[in-house]
Amino acid sequence: MRTLSRERLLPLVAILAAVPLVAATSVDSSAGPVIASAETSEEVTLTVWSWRPEDEDAYNEIFDVYEAANPGVTVEFVPFVNTDYNTILSTGLTGDGGPDVAQVRSYGGVQPLIEAGQLLALDDEVDTLANFPPLALKSQTGQSDGLVYGVPIAYQAFTAFYNKGIFDELGLVEPETWDDFVAVLDTLAENDYIPVSSPAKDNWMIAIVMDAIGAPRYGGQQFESDVLSGATDFNDPDYVAAIELMDWLLPYLPEDVVGVSYEDSKTLFLTELAGIFIGGSFEIGYWRNNGPDLDLGVFQVPAPPDSSAPASVVGWYDGAFGVNANSDSPDAALDLVEWMGTPEFGQLYTENIKQLSAVPGTTPEDPLLAEFGELFGASPVSYLHLVNFRYEQPTGDSLLRDGVVAMWLGQATPEEVAADVQTGLSQWFTPGE
Amino acid sequence: MTVGKPSSARLTRPASGKGVGRVAPPWRILLLFLAPAFLLYTIFLIYPLAQALFFSFFEWKGTVRGAFVGFDNFSELFGRFPLNEQLPRAFIHNITFFLATMAIQVSLGLLFALLLHRPRRGRSFLRTTYVLPYMISPLIVGYVWALILNPTFGPFNSVLKDLGLDELARPWLGDPATAFPVVILVNAWFWLGFPMLLFAAGLSAIPEDFAEAARVDGASPWQVFRHVTFPLLIPVFGTVAILTFIYSFNVFGLVWALGGVDGGPVGSTDVLGLLFYRTAFTGGINAFGTASALAVVMFVAIFGVSMTARWWFRRLEGGIA
Numbered sequence: 217m218r219t220l221s222r223e224r225l226l227p228l229v230a231i232l233a234a235v236p237l238v239a240a241t242s243v244d245s246s247a248g249p250v251i252a253s254a255e256t257s258e259e260v261t262l263t264v265w266s267w268r269p270e271d272e273d274a275y276n277e278i279f280d281v282y283e284a285a286n287p288g289v290t291v292e293f294v295p296f297v298n299t300d301y302n303t304i305l306s307t308g309l310t311g312d313g314g315p316d317v318a319q320v321r322s323y324g325g326v327q328p329l330i331e332a333g334q335l336l337a338l339d340d341e342v343d344t345l346a347n348f349p350p351l352a353l354k355s356q357t358g359q360s361d362g363l364v365y366g367v368p369i370a371y372q373a374f375t376a377f378y379n380k381g382i383f384d385e386l387g388l389v390e391p392e393t394w395d396d397f398v399a400v401l402d403t404l405a406e407n408d409y410i411p412v413s414s415p416a417k418d419n420w421m422i423a424i425v426m427d428a429i430g431a432p433r434y435g436g437q438q439f440e441s442d443v444l445s446g447a448t449d450f451n452d453p454d455y456v457a458a459i460e461l462m463d464w465l466l467p468y469l470p471e472d473v474v475g476v477s478y479e480d481s482k483t484l485f486l487t488e489l490a491g492i493f494i495g496g497s498f499e500i501g502y503w504r505n506n507g508p509d510l511d512l513g514v515f516q517v518p519a520p521p522d523s524s525a526p527a528s529v530v531g532w533y534d535g536a537f538g539v540n541a542n543s544d545s546p547d548a549a550l551d552l553v554e555w556m557g558t559p560e561f562g563q564l565y566t567e568n569i570k571q572l573s574a575v576p577g578t579t580p581e582d583p584l585l586a587e588f589g590e591l592f593g594a595s596p597v598s599y600l601h602l603v604n605f606r607y608e609q610p611t612g613d614s615l616l617r618d619g620v621v622a623m624w625l626g627q628a629t630p631e632e633v634a635a636d637v638q639t640g641l642s643q644w645f646t647p648g649e
Numbered sequence: 650m651t652v653g654k655p656s657s658a659r660l661t662r663p664a665s666g667k668g669v670g671r672v673a674p675p676w677r678i679l680l681l682f683l684a685p686a687f688l689l690y691t692i693f694l695i696y697p698l699a700q701a702l703f704f705s706f707f708e709w710k711g712t713v714r715g716a717f718v719g720f721d722n723f724s725e726l727f728g729r730f731p732l733n734e735q736l737p738r739a740f741i742h743n744i745t746f747f748l749a750t751m752a753i754q755v756s757l758g759l760l761f762a763l764l765l766h767r768p769r770r771g772r773s774f775l776r777t778t779y780v781l782p783y784m785i786s787p788l789i790v791g792y793v794w795a796l797i798l799n800p801t802f803g804p805f806n807s808v809l810k811d812l813g814l815d816e817l818a819r820p821w822l823g824d825p826a827t828a829f830p831v832v833i834l835v836n837a838w839f840w841l842g843f844p845m846l847l848f849a850a851g852l853s854a855i856p857e858d859f860a861e862a863a864r865v866d867g868a869s870p871w872q873v874f875r876h877v878t879f880p881l882l883i884p885v886f887g888t889v890a891i892l893t894f895i896y897s898f899n900v901f902g903l904v905w906a907l908g909g910v911d912g913g914p915v916g917s918t919d920v921l922g923l924l925f926y927r928t929a930f931t932g933g934i935n936a937f938g939t940a941s942a943l944a945v946v947m948f949v950a951i952f953g954v955s956m957t958a959r960w961w962f963r964r965l966e967g968g969i970a
């Protein structure tokens with residue numbers, strides 16, 4: 217009897233075990249967009265999908281303002297879990313039942329939707345796109361056709377947070393030169409503080425830290441345009457030198473940093489074991505909520521020696537709202553995203569959501585956030601890999617962060633890390649295109 | 650020593666066929682009984698499998714199918730850097746995970762099952778205790794162990810330091826030399842109850858008479874185990890091996906919680922499940938194509954090895970009988 221049951225059980229179990237993985241790729245592949253019919257009623261309900269459940273109340277308040285100004289229009293905000301959002305959205309946009317307006321990722325993240333013809337091009341439809349700087353519109357531009365598919369919502373910038381209490385205790389001030397910066401790190405280390413809290417187990421922060429410190433060393437915007445045009449590549453000695461800076465930084469990071477997670481690194485800073493945290497404007501909300509008594513400041517990391525570009529603040533445009541090509545109410549949806557490009561929406565966004573609005577001329581209420589905005593506005597540089605090298609696999613930042621961890625573990629030299637970045641990217645990136 | 654061969658009459662099914670009152674039911678009736686299972690099987694197993702195979706031959710633009718590209722997705726899987734390095738590395742990790750898990754599960758699982766086989770005080774309590782971790786989600790198990798082994802706040806290193814064993818304290822999950830062995834050990838802790846239960850069920854299915862007869866013939870406890878219990882447990886070994894193999898090739902949540910989605914540090918804990926996840930959900934415009942190809946490769950590997958192992962265990966069983 218035992219033999220009999222096993223005979224039947226095993227093939228079944230084998231197939232069952234493999235199926236969840238296979239089934240994960242089984243999504244209906246129905247045809248592309250259809251032209252939506254015009255509205256037949258004056259009452260319009262627009263659904264807006266988003267990956268930000270935590271912003272639901274804030275968005276509802278913002279859309280109340282729009283509804284008051286546009287009688288007959290109801291805006292329904294439907295958020296989904298961030299991690300599942302891409303799959304939900306790409307499936308939702310494929311058939312019926314999708315949103316009219318969708319929050320979409322930027323740069324490489326939005327390309328699959330554009331390529332699939334699931335979003336409307338906005339160039340001739342949305343006048344407020346003219347309000348945005350070219351850097352912002354680049355985040356929503358289709359790689360193949362050069363058209364803009366989303367109204368940018370926010371931008372993020374990253375630089376160094378510091379604990380003012382610890383700085384005061386040790387008589388430290390915000391560093392203005394590289395030597396000052398090194399002296400600050402040494403003083404923190406001598407006084408048993410972790411100079412810079414940063415994770416390497418969750419290694420996505422590594423590309424951020426490298427750009428925050430090393431962008432001036434590799435040449436900032438000039439390097440970006442040179443590498444895009446093919447005038448140089450990632451084997452450039454200046455880029456290798458920027459990777460070497462990460463090796464230089466290692467003794468200032470938490471002990472056994474390759475085992476330190478993102479949450480750990482934030483906890484080290486919150487519990488005042490670390491003096492500096494290199495991070496982004498997106499973390500301000502976390503600090504405010506979890507360490508309301510933490511006296512926080514931010515400073516721009518000074519340019520390292522031999523830099524060919526001035527000290528800068530690196531950032532990127534983070535998310536946009538696009539219109540579903542299958543929307544039943546495309547005109548009303550276009551009107552809504554048109555409004556999302558106005559300073560009125562931008563100001564409401566930064567006040568309610570507490571992020572930096574992508575609409576120029578808006579002022580955040582949080583002084584720290586405002587400082588991030590000012591620093592980025594004064595010397596903006598693109599987060600190199602996110603902005604330019606996330607359009608295909610392997611992405612630039614995944615190659616860089618794996619390489620830097622290998623370097624920290626003594627398994628790779630800075631030259632090898634740079635060479636891997638170049639080899640990986642050259643498989644899909646052709647300079648000058 | 651002579652050990653009586655189990656009476657074949659007791660374990661053999663009665664002969665079936667015409668002439669003993671059994672008449673094959675009409676095909677319509679057969680179809681009626683087969684249809685529900687066949688439908689479910691087709692909708693949820695055959696169809697997705699066939700679809701994944703179909704998808705893997707096309708280029709994808711997001712969720713929209715593009716041109717037929719033949720085996721391009723497969724050649725990308727095996728040729729594109731760093732996928733061409735990650736795929737064999739993940740495959741080797743899955744194999745290592747399987748072999749190490751088998752070694753631990755079979756030895757400790759069988760030992761615990763044997764120790765808990767005879768009625769003794771606390772047997773139910775211990776059995777439940779060993780099985781308890783298996784009841785918890787692997788994600789939670791991984792998360793808790795990641796906290797315990799955390800190099801900054803974790804109690805494990807603190808205890809080592811308190812005991813004066815400072816030189817042993819290390820970033821267990823941050824050091825490529827220790828990360829994967831730690832994953833295997835945490836998994837052993839988590840999964841041990843499962844083979845133990847299977848062995849326990851196998852042991853209780855062996856009639857006590859056999860061992861008793863052997864003891865009457867003068868067999869020592871080791872001889873009873875070696876010549877009576879062990880051969881009769883071979884089918885259970887087969888089941889444990891094949892289920893462990895399938896589990897090892899689909900392991901995901903535990904490794905994700907311990908090593909992150911990249912299977913860090915430097916890919917030392919990367920497995921096929923994580924690689925599939927990364928390819929499918931962060932794989933760019935043609936993610937569906939490459940991920941479908943990877944799913945097909947994984948299915949062929951799992952199904953092929955499972956069938957071969959099943960055939961091998963049946964032969965082994967036949968040889969012993």
